[in-house]
Amino acid sequence: MITGDDVAAAKPAPDTLSLPPSAWDVSPHDSIVIGDSPWDLLAAQRMKGLGIGLLCGGYAQEELERAGAYRVYDDPADLLAHIEELGIQTE
Helix, strand or coil: CCCCCCCCCCCCCCCCHHHHHHCCCCCCHCCCCEEEHHHHHHHHHCCCCCEEEEEHHCHHHHHHHHHCCEECCCCHHHHHCCCHHHCCCCC
């Protein structure tokens, strides 16, 4: 996981999204971007990652979906409760 604390310039600079491939040798195609704004999801599309939207940022579900969200959840707890929808096993 990469956050704004891990980079020199946080959002809206692209540093947060460009760090994972160089830091861990992970393809952007294998990355999941979790964001609460349309800008996060547009950035995910640009890097060819999977964009997941969270409604806790104040944007409507339709706005996040228009920006490319594959799925939209209420908040991180809702995402965790439905993590299997993303093909992620927790056990």
